[in-house]
Amino acid sequence: MKLRSFKPLGAVLAAGLISLSAATGVARAADSTQPIVIPIHNWSSQIVMAYVLGGMFESMGNNVEYVPADSQAVYESIRNGDVTISHEVWQSTFGKSFYNAMQKGGVIDAGTHSATTLEEMGVPNWVIEQNLCPGLPNWEALADCHENFTTADSGGKGRWLEGPQSWHGDLMPERLEALGLADKWTVKFAGGADALWTELASAKKEGRGTIVFNWTPNFTDADGFTFIEFPEYYEGCRKSDGGDGKCGSPKGWLKKAANYKFPRTHPAAYTAFSRVDFSTKQIGEMAALVDTDKMDHKDAAKKWLADNEGVWQPWVK
Amino acid sequence: MPELLKQRKSLQFLLLIIIFALLCLIIPQSDNNWLWRLPPLLKELPGIINGSVDYLMFEWWPIEVYDAELDDYEQKPLVREFTRSVSSVILFMIELIREILLGGVKTIVAFTSWDWATENQWARWPALPWTVVTAGAALLGYSLGGIRLALLSGLSLIYIAVFGQWEPSMQTLSFVLIAAPVSILLGLTFGVWAYKSQVVENVLNPLLNIAQIMPHFCYLIPVMVFYGIGDHAGAIATIIFATPPMVRLTLLGLKKVAPEVVEAGLMNGCNNRQLLTRVLIPTARRDILIGVNQVIMQCLAMVVIASLIGAKGLGNELLIALNRLRIGLALEIGVCIVLIAIVLDRMSLAWANKQTDYFSSQSFTERHRNLLWFLAIFVVGVVLAYAGRFIFKDGFNYLYLIPHNKGISTAEFWQAGVDWIWDTFFYTLKGFNEWLITQVLIPVKNAYLSMPVVATFTLAMGTGFIVGGVRSALIVGGFLLFIALTEWWDRALITSYLVSVAVVISGTIGVIVGTLCAQKQSTSRFILTMCDTFQTFPSFIYLIPVMMLFGVTDTSVLIAIVVYSTIPATRYTVEGLRSVPASLHDAGTMAGVNRWQRLKSIELPISFPHMALGINQTVVFALSMVIIGALIGTDDLGQLILKSLSDREGVGNGLVLGFCVAFIGLAIDQILRTWANQRKQMLGMT
Amino acid sequence: MSSTTDSARTDAPVIQCESVYKIFGNNAKRLLKQANGMVDAAEFEKAGCIVGVNNASFEVYAGEILIIMGLSGSGKSTLLRCISRLTDATDGKVFIEGENIMSMRNRQLINLRRNKMGMVFQSFALLPHKTVVENIAFPLQVKGVSTKESMQQAREMIDLVSLTGRENYFPRELSGGQQQRVGIARSLAIRPDIWFLDEPFSALDPLIRKEMQDEFLRLQGVLGKTILFVTHDFDEALRLADRIAIMKDGVIEQLDTPANIVLNPATEYVRKFTEDVPREKVLKINSVMEPVDRNLALANATVKDTAVLEDVAELILNADNPLGVVDDNGSLIGMVRSSHIINVLFGARSDQSQA
Structure with a gap:
C-alpha cells in the first residue's frame, strides 16, 4: 500500500527533474553562474587588467572571483580548472609553462593581444647618457666596455643580470658564447623580478653601469630604458632550436589562455574574452595608473573601465 | 699509538682530516671518474614520482561524476574527487570566518547555489564594522588577560585599520584562524598517538624531520595539484609546515608527565579519554603551549609563501608592494603580520591559563557581562557605521570598512629611511662586500666544489x-x-x-x-x-x-x-x-x-x-x-x-x-x- | 614466608590476594609457567626478567590498616599497584570485595575506582593546572557529578583536611605537607571504602611527617576505611599499622601485628629491623599481659589493654602488685607484672644480642 501511494509522488518528482533540466538546458545559452576565477600575479598591469576583465564579466552578469597565484604555477591550475583564465601570457617568460600545460591537456589558447612585447637585455638610459659603453644600443659596442659592468663576483668580466633561469634557460649564456663575448661577459641569474628592479634602483643611485633583462611594456619604461639591438631574430636561429645562436629576441606575443571548459560553461563570457585585445599603449596606461598615479589597483581598473567604454563595450556585446 | 687513538677523539679527527686532505689532492677532477663524482643513477626518480602523481590524480580509479555545469557525466579520478572535497570543506570554513569579518556571498552560496545567489542580489552577508571587530577583540583580550591584553589587541587592530590594511589583514586572519587550530589539533593527535605507540613515534620522527627541513616551495606544487589553488591550498601548505613542531612538543610534554600523575588520574576513575584530555594534556601544558606558540609563528611566517598558491591577504599585498619596490608599504604590511601573530599568541596563552571562580555567586548580568558588553559594542558600532554613510560623502565609509590602501601611510618615511641607509653606508659597505666576496666567499665556494x-x-x-x-x-x-x-x-x-x-x-x-x-x-x-x-x-x-x-x-x-x-x-x-x-x-x-x-x-x-x-x-x-x-x-x-x-x-x-x-x-x-x-x-x- | 594472621576473623576480607606474581620482562609469563610457582629471583634475572612480586597472599579486612613495609626495590609499590591494577599482575588473583579485579573489564574497573577506591601518592601527583578545590573535585567531575555538587563536596573535604581558605591556590603555591593534604582530600573525595597510600609521607620533613601521621590516625578514627599503606619507614609502620607485611625481594617475609613482629621476628631480615626499635613505644599492654592469676593480689589501678607500654610503664613498675588489664567495657581480661615487663623490654634484647 505504502509503496503504491509513493508512486504518483515519484512521477511528480521525475517530471519536476525533467522540467528542471529542460529549464537549465534552455538557460545554457546564458553563462553559468559559477564564478569565473581570474588569477592575480604581482605586477601592476596584470592586476589592473584582471580587475578590468572582472568588471567586464560582471557587467555581463557573471560572477567573478580573484585568486592570487604564482605566475609560473598558474598554468597547472588553469589546466585543473581551479583557475579559469590567464590574460597576460608573455611569450618568452611564460611561453614554456603555457605550452607545457597545453601539451598535458586542459588549457586552450584564447587568442593573442595586439600588443607585442619585447623581452631583452638592456640598459637604463643613464648608462647611455654617461657614455659608459659608447656605441650602445648596438650590441657590437659590448666588445670593449665590459670593465664598466663588473661586479665583485663576476671575476673581472662584465655582468649581465638575467631573469630567473626558469624563464629562458641558458639562452643568454649561449648567446654570449655565439657572439664571441663570453670571455668578456658573464651571466648571473636573478632570483626574481624584484632582484632586477633592485639592481636598477641601486645602480641608478650609484650611477654605475648595469645590463639587466627587462621587458616592455613595463613600469620601468617611465624611467627610460633602452634595449640592446642584437642581430635580428629569425625562426630557428637559437641554439636550442638548432641555430647558431647569433640573434636577439623576437618581438614576442602576448596571449590569453583559458581552461578548456570555459567556452562550454560560460559561452558568452568566453566569446568576450576571446575578443579582448589590448595594445601596448593601453597596457601601459593601466600600469601607469598604479605605478605613476599611485592609485589602488581596483580603483585604477574602475577608472579605466569608465574612461574606455568605447573600447570594451563592443567586446561584451 | 693505536691505544691513544682510541681514547683521544681529537687525534681521531686529526687523522680524518689528513686522510680527507690526501684524498682531495690525489683524486683527479674528471667527469668519468667515480671517485670524483658518482654517476646520476637516480636521474629518473623525479620523472617516476611525477608519473605516479599524475597517474594517481588523473587516471587511477575513475568514477562517473555529474557535472552540472556541462550537464554531462565526466570521468573523474577518485583521489582527485577526494582531495577536492577536503579542499571545499577547508575553504568553506575559511570563507565563513572571512565573511563574518568582511561580508560576502560564498557562505550563502554554500547553502543555496550560485544560481540562487545571482538571482537574489539582496542576499549578501554584510561585514562587521571594523569598530565592532576591534572593540570586540579588545573585550576578548580584557576577559582573557586583563587590561594589558585588551590594550595590545585593541591597539593592534586600530593600527591595522588606520593604515588601510584592514581587508587583507582580515583575509589573512580568517585563513590563519583555520590553519592554526587545524595544525594544533593534528599536532596534538599525532603527538598523542606517538606517545601511545613506539611504532608510530619511530615512523613519525623522520617524517617530521623532513617536513621541517624541506623548503616549503617544494610542496607548493604537489599541494596545488592535489588540492587546487586558493586559500585552502595556502592553508594546507601552512598546515604541513606548522604541524611538525606541534607534534614534537606535544610528544615531549607528554613524555615529561610524571607516571604518578597518570596513575593518580587512573585511580581517580578516568577513562582513556578523560585521562588524555583532563590529565595528560593539561599536565603537559607548558610544552604544548610552546607548540601552540610555534604553530602561530609558523602560520604567519607562511603567509607570503601561501599567497603564491592562492591565499588572499597580506602576503599577496606584500609581494605586490615589493614588486614595485615600495619598501615602506611592505614594511607596514610586515608589521601587520607580526601584530596578528603576537595578538593571537598572547590570546591563546591567556586562554589556556584562564581560571574559573566557582564560589562567587554572580547575578545574570555579571555572568554574561562580556556578552552584554559585546552586544552594546555591536549596536554602537552598527549605528556609527550607519551614521558614517552620511558623514563621508566620497563613497568610502571609514566607520564601516576602511578600504584597502585608503588609510594613512608612513611609507614615505620608511622609504626615506632606506634611502638614508643607502646614502650613509653604501660606500663603506661596498668595500666590505667586495672583500667578502673575493677573499672569503668565492674561495670557500671553490673549495667546496673541488672536493x-x-x-x-x-x-x-x-x-x-x-x-x-x-x-x-x-x-x-x-x-x-x-x-x-x-x-x-x-x-x-x-x-x-x-x-x-x-x-x-x-x-x-x-x-x-x-x-x-x-x-x-x-x-x-x-x-x-x-x-x-x-x-x-x-x-x-x-x-x-x-x-x-x-x-x-x-x-x-x-x-x-x-x-x-x-x-x-x-x-x-x-x-x-x-x-x-x-x-x-x-x-x-x-x-x-x-x-x-x-x-x-x-x-x-x-x-x-x-x-x-x-x-x-x-x-x-x-x-x-x-x-x-x-x-x-x-x-x-x-x-x-x-x-x-x-x-x-x-x-x-x-x-x-x-x-x-x-x-x-x-x-x-x-x-x-x-x-x-x-x-x-x-x-x-x- | 608469611606468618599467621588473626584467623579469628570470620567476616569476608575486603581485599584478598592469592599467589600474586609480578615479573617484568619479555617472556615473564612463559618463564613463570615453567617455574610452576617456585620463582627464584636470581634465575629469572639471568633470563632477563626482574621479579617484582613473588607469590604474595594475604587478606585485608574492613576497617583494618595493613602496612606493607620494605626498602626500595623490595616490590612493595609494585604489589600495591597490582592490587589497584595500575599494573597487571603476571599471575595470581586479587579479590576486591569478592570480585576478581584481574578479570575485570576496563569499564568495571573504572567503575570500581570511581566508587570504591582512593589513592595517595608519594610525589602528591596533583594536577598542576588545577587549583586546590579543582584538584579535589576532579574525581567527582570525572564521575559525572555536577560542577556545583562536586564543588560543595570538595569544600567539605578541604575542611576535613584543614585547608580551609586555600581553595583557589595552585599546588605550586603550597608547601609539601599542604600538597599532600590536597592529595589526601582528593583520594577521599568520592568517599571510598578502600584507601591506598603509597609512601604518602616519605617526601615530607620529619616534623611535618609526624604531624601528618597524627592527622592520618585522626582521619582514620573518623572514617574507618580499609587501608593498604606502603612505606619504607619501619617506625611509621609500627606507629600506624594494625598489621605489617614486611617485604624483601618481592617476597613477604612476615605478616603480623607490630607487637608480634617486634617480639617474634620470623626471619633474620625482619630481626634486623626490630633490633633498634624501642619496644615500649611499640608494644601494647594486650601483647604482654598474662592471664589473671587469682592467687595474686592486684593493685588498685588498672590499665587499658590498648595502652602503649611507654605510657603506662611507670605506673606498672612503681606498683607493688600486678595491675589488672581492662578492655573498652571495663571488664578485667588480664594482668601485667613489672617483672614481666622488664623481661620483655630488656631481657629479650640481651638474649638476641647473644644469639
Whole structure:
C-alpha cells in the first residue's frame, strides 16, 4: 500500500527533474553562474587588467572571483580548472609553462593581444647618457666596455643580470658564447623580478653601469630604458632550436589562455574574452595608473573601465 | 699509538682530516671518474614520482561524476574527487570566518547555489564594522588577560585599520584562524598517538624531520595539484609546515608527565579519554603551549609563501608592494603580520591559563557581562557605521570598512629611511662586500666544489663514526648517497657552502648575543620577544634593502639567511644559560669565581648541549632559507626548486630537490644530536 | 614466608590476594609457567626478567590498616599497584570485595575506582593546572557529578583536611605537607571504602611527617576505611599499622601485628629491623599481659589493654602488685607484672644480642 501511494509522488518528482533540466538546458545559452576565477600575479598591469576583465564579466552578469597565484604555477591550475583564465601570457617568460600545460591537456589558447612585447637585455638610459659603453644600443659596442659592468663576483668580466633561469634557460649564456663575448661577459641569474628592479634602483643611485633583462611594456619604461639591438631574430636561429645562436629576441606575443571548459560553461563570457585585445599603449596606461598615479589597483581598473567604454563595450556585446 | 687513538677523539679527527686532505689532492677532477663524482643513477626518480602523481590524480580509479555545469557525466579520478572535497570543506570554513569579518556571498552560496545567489542580489552577508571587530577583540583580550591584553589587541587592530590594511589583514586572519587550530589539533593527535605507540613515534620522527627541513616551495606544487589553488591550498601548505613542531612538543610534554600523575588520574576513575584530555594534556601544558606558540609563528611566517598558491591577504599585498619596490608599504604590511601573530599568541596563552571562580555567586548580568558588553559594542558600532554613510560623502565609509590602501601611510618615511641607509653606508659597505666576496666567499665556494665525492663521504661518515659509531656513519652516508646519485651533487655542494658559512656567522652572533642577554632576566625576555618578531617578520621585506646595498650577490643571500638562522642560535643559548640550576651558581660563588670564570667554567659547559641543539636548529633554519636565497639569485638547489614551479615535471623535481635539502640537514642533525645527547648523558641531564 | 594472621576473623576480607606474581620482562609469563610457582629471583634475572612480586597472599579486612613495609626495590609499590591494577599482575588473583579485579573489564574497573577506591601518592601527583578545590573535585567531575555538587563536596573535604581558605591556590603555591593534604582530600573525595597510600609521607620533613601521621590516625578514627599503606619507614609502620607485611625481594617475609613482629621476628631480615626499635613505644599492654592469676593480689589501678607500654610503664613498675588489664567495657581480661615487663623490654634484647 505504502509503496503504491509513493508512486504518483515519484512521477511528480521525475517530471519536476525533467522540467528542471529542460529549464537549465534552455538557460545554457546564458553563462553559468559559477564564478569565473581570474588569477592575480604581482605586477601592476596584470592586476589592473584582471580587475578590468572582472568588471567586464560582471557587467555581463557573471560572477567573478580573484585568486592570487604564482605566475609560473598558474598554468597547472588553469589546466585543473581551479583557475579559469590567464590574460597576460608573455611569450618568452611564460611561453614554456603555457605550452607545457597545453601539451598535458586542459588549457586552450584564447587568442593573442595586439600588443607585442619585447623581452631583452638592456640598459637604463643613464648608462647611455654617461657614455659608459659608447656605441650602445648596438650590441657590437659590448666588445670593449665590459670593465664598466663588473661586479665583485663576476671575476673581472662584465655582468649581465638575467631573469630567473626558469624563464629562458641558458639562452643568454649561449648567446654570449655565439657572439664571441663570453670571455668578456658573464651571466648571473636573478632570483626574481624584484632582484632586477633592485639592481636598477641601486645602480641608478650609484650611477654605475648595469645590463639587466627587462621587458616592455613595463613600469620601468617611465624611467627610460633602452634595449640592446642584437642581430635580428629569425625562426630557428637559437641554439636550442638548432641555430647558431647569433640573434636577439623576437618581438614576442602576448596571449590569453583559458581552461578548456570555459567556452562550454560560460559561452558568452568566453566569446568576450576571446575578443579582448589590448595594445601596448593601453597596457601601459593601466600600469601607469598604479605605478605613476599611485592609485589602488581596483580603483585604477574602475577608472579605466569608465574612461574606455568605447573600447570594451563592443567586446561584451 | 693505536691505544691513544682510541681514547683521544681529537687525534681521531686529526687523522680524518689528513686522510680527507690526501684524498682531495690525489683524486683527479674528471667527469668519468667515480671517485670524483658518482654517476646520476637516480636521474629518473623525479620523472617516476611525477608519473605516479599524475597517474594517481588523473587516471587511477575513475568514477562517473555529474557535472552540472556541462550537464554531462565526466570521468573523474577518485583521489582527485577526494582531495577536492577536503579542499571545499577547508575553504568553506575559511570563507565563513572571512565573511563574518568582511561580508560576502560564498557562505550563502554554500547553502543555496550560485544560481540562487545571482538571482537574489539582496542576499549578501554584510561585514562587521571594523569598530565592532576591534572593540570586540579588545573585550576578548580584557576577559582573557586583563587590561594589558585588551590594550595590545585593541591597539593592534586600530593600527591595522588606520593604515588601510584592514581587508587583507582580515583575509589573512580568517585563513590563519583555520590553519592554526587545524595544525594544533593534528599536532596534538599525532603527538598523542606517538606517545601511545613506539611504532608510530619511530615512523613519525623522520617524517617530521623532513617536513621541517624541506623548503616549503617544494610542496607548493604537489599541494596545488592535489588540492587546487586558493586559500585552502595556502592553508594546507601552512598546515604541513606548522604541524611538525606541534607534534614534537606535544610528544615531549607528554613524555615529561610524571607516571604518578597518570596513575593518580587512573585511580581517580578516568577513562582513556578523560585521562588524555583532563590529565595528560593539561599536565603537559607548558610544552604544548610552546607548540601552540610555534604553530602561530609558523602560520604567519607562511603567509607570503601561501599567497603564491592562492591565499588572499597580506602576503599577496606584500609581494605586490615589493614588486614595485615600495619598501615602506611592505614594511607596514610586515608589521601587520607580526601584530596578528603576537595578538593571537598572547590570546591563546591567556586562554589556556584562564581560571574559573566557582564560589562567587554572580547575578545574570555579571555572568554574561562580556556578552552584554559585546552586544552594546555591536549596536554602537552598527549605528556609527550607519551614521558614517552620511558623514563621508566620497563613497568610502571609514566607520564601516576602511578600504584597502585608503588609510594613512608612513611609507614615505620608511622609504626615506632606506634611502638614508643607502646614502650613509653604501660606500663603506661596498668595500666590505667586495672583500667578502673575493677573499672569503668565492674561495670557500671553490673549495667546496673541488672536493672529490669520495673525500666528502670520508669526511662526513668519518665524523659520524667518531661521534656516534657505525650507526651514525651509516645514516650520514645514506643521506649523502641519495644526493650524490642525483644529478645535483654540485648544487648541493653550493647549498652546503652557503649554509655552512651562514651557520658559522649565525652561531657566532647567536652565542655572543645570547650569552650577553642571558645575564639578566629583563634582557633575556627582550631578546626572546625579538626572536619571535624576527621569526614571523617576512624575510621578503628585508631582501630588497639588502639587495640594494649588496647587489644580487652571495653576500645578500648570506645576509638573508643569517638574519633568520641567528634566531634559534640566540634562543637556545639564552634558554640553555638560563636553565643552569641556581645551586650551581651558588656553588660557583662560594668557590670564589668571578663572573667571567663562572660563565666559562660553569654555565657554558652545562648549557653546551642545549646550545648544540640550537646550532642544529640554526642549520635547519638556514636550509629552509635557501629558497629565499634563490629569490635573490643563486646557482644552488634553491634555484632549481624555484624553477620547478614552472617545470613540466615540477612535482617530481621539486620533491626530490626538497629531499636533497632535507637530507643535508638530516645528516648534520644526526651528528649534532648524537653528540649533544651523549654530552647530556655525561652531565647527567637526561 | 608469611606468618599467621588473626584467623579469628570470620567476616569476608575486603581485599584478598592469592599467589600474586609480578615479573617484568619479555617472556615473564612463559618463564613463570615453567617455574610452576617456585620463582627464584636470581634465575629469572639471568633470563632477563626482574621479579617484582613473588607469590604474595594475604587478606585485608574492613576497617583494618595493613602496612606493607620494605626498602626500595623490595616490590612493595609494585604489589600495591597490582592490587589497584595500575599494573597487571603476571599471575595470581586479587579479590576486591569478592570480585576478581584481574578479570575485570576496563569499564568495571573504572567503575570500581570511581566508587570504591582512593589513592595517595608519594610525589602528591596533583594536577598542576588545577587549583586546590579543582584538584579535589576532579574525581567527582570525572564521575559525572555536577560542577556545583562536586564543588560543595570538595569544600567539605578541604575542611576535613584543614585547608580551609586555600581553595583557589595552585599546588605550586603550597608547601609539601599542604600538597599532600590536597592529595589526601582528593583520594577521599568520592568517599571510598578502600584507601591506598603509597609512601604518602616519605617526601615530607620529619616534623611535618609526624604531624601528618597524627592527622592520618585522626582521619582514620573518623572514617574507618580499609587501608593498604606502603612505606619504607619501619617506625611509621609500627606507629600506624594494625598489621605489617614486611617485604624483601618481592617476597613477604612476615605478616603480623607490630607487637608480634617486634617480639617474634620470623626471619633474620625482619630481626634486623626490630633490633633498634624501642619496644615500649611499640608494644601494647594486650601483647604482654598474662592471664589473671587469682592467687595474686592486684593493685588498685588498672590499665587499658590498648595502652602503649611507654605510657603506662611507670605506673606498672612503681606498683607493688600486678595491675589488672581492662578492655573498652571495663571488664578485667588480664594482668601485667613489672617483672614481666622488664623481661620483655630488656631481657629479650640481651638474649638476641647473644644469639
